[in-house]
Amino acid sequence: MTRVYPDDVAGPYEAPPRSFTDREGRDIEVRRFEPSAMEPLVEMYVEFHPEDRAQGIPPKGEQSVREWLDSIVDDEGVNVVAWHGDDAVGHATLVPEFRDHPDEEVTEHELAIFVIREYQEAGIGSELIEALLGAGREGGVENVWLTVERWNRAAVGLYEKVGFEPSDTGSFELEMAARLR
Amino acid sequence: MRLHSSEEETSRRPGTLLPPGGVAAGMNVLLGIGGSEDSLRALERTIERALEAGDDLTVAVLDNPDSEPTQTEVADRARERLDAAGLDAEVRKLEGHPGSALVDLAESEGFDRIALGGGETSPLGKIQLGSIAEFVLLNASVSVTLVR
Numbered sequence: 001m002t003r004v005y006p007d008d009v010a011g012p013y014e015a016p017p018r019s020f021t022d023r024e025g026r027d028i029e030v031r032r033f034e035p036s037a038m039e040p041l042v043e044m045y046v047e048f049h050p051e052d053r054a055q056g057i058p059p060k061g062e063q064s065v066r067e068w069l070d071s072i073v074d075d076e077g078v079n080v081v082a083w084h085g086d087d088a089v090g091h092a093t094l095v096p097e098f099r100d101h102p103d104e105e106v107t108e109h110e111l112a113i114f115v116i117r118e119y120q121e122a123g124i125g126s127e128l129i130e131a132l133l134g135a136g137r138e139g140g141v142e143n144v145w146l147t148v149e150r151w152n153r154a155a156v157g158l159y160e161k162v163g164f165e166p167s168d169t170g171s172f173e174l175e176m177a178a179r180l181r
Numbered sequence: 182m183r184l185h186s187s188e189e190e191t192s193r194r195p196g197t198l199l200p201p202g203g204v205a206a207g208m209n210v211l212l213g214i215g216g217s218e219d220s221l222r223a224l225e226r227t228i229e230r231a232l233e234a235g236d237d238l239t240v241a242v243l244d245n246p247d248s249e250p251t252q253t254e255v256a257d258r259a260r261e262r263l264d265a266a267g268l269d270a271e272v273r274k275l276e277g278h279p280g281s282a283l284v285d286l287a288e289s290e291g292f293d294r295i296a297l298g299g300g301e302t303s304p305l306g307k308i309q310l311g312s313i314a315e316f317v318l319l320n321a322s323v324s325v326t327l328v329r
Contacts, residue, residue, distance in 0.1 A: 055303075055309065056307060057306050068306055071306070095305045096304065112305050112307070147307060171309075171311060171312050171315050172310050172315050173309060173310070
């Protein structure tokens, strides 16, 4: 599969940490993932509202959530977490895409972002995704892609705002791509 | 149109009870496959289900020019799997646009149901449905099963 990436660089955005007050007046911090964030993240995803799942993720049930998180929170990927005090309220991730040859240079990362229901529509998503793209750029990530359900206008709008452009319109999900470097 | 959940499919794995009337109500099923991983999984699951429920199964091998392995290789593999399972099922190669060829065959020959692979997963674990599945779901007048 070949994806078309925009000519222009998205951002560039500042890498985390970031602190801000969201539109509900809550003090939010965005930091890179570290191992101590695992349990709060598991808690966030186990409680995740079923309506906010996207194409089968996060999976259902604690065991599946742990397995899924273990597979994406490793040294190869980029992960940032939004915190309200000690609670993880959002998470964004870049997962490298390995081609048929594992030793081939990795040049594409898939992006996903999740914010729990009570913290949506407060500006956290924008800060979280900008911090993720900043961290990715700092880590040498060049090409980022994602899929989003076409009807999810809020998400599509966010992705467009930070520099994603549609790259494939052939199916139910809209595929979008951005260049970081 | 009705979509079966994956739970419903897995509840019919060997060793579990069949749904009421499962054996008597065997259906005339048309399975569409290409060379992708989800197609091969769909083939295995649909064979299992056909054996349990007494479905009459036809396997249609779709024409996807981008696909590795080739249509002939996929057809040979399907034939092998069916023979190994002892299932008497026809394997047909369909030419042309995969989605419309499958829907057309199902409707012109009175199949009860179309089955096809339920999508690939992205590196992140997202389910991704291809254009063939989308065409079939939006166009078929018979029930469609996406096999997970």
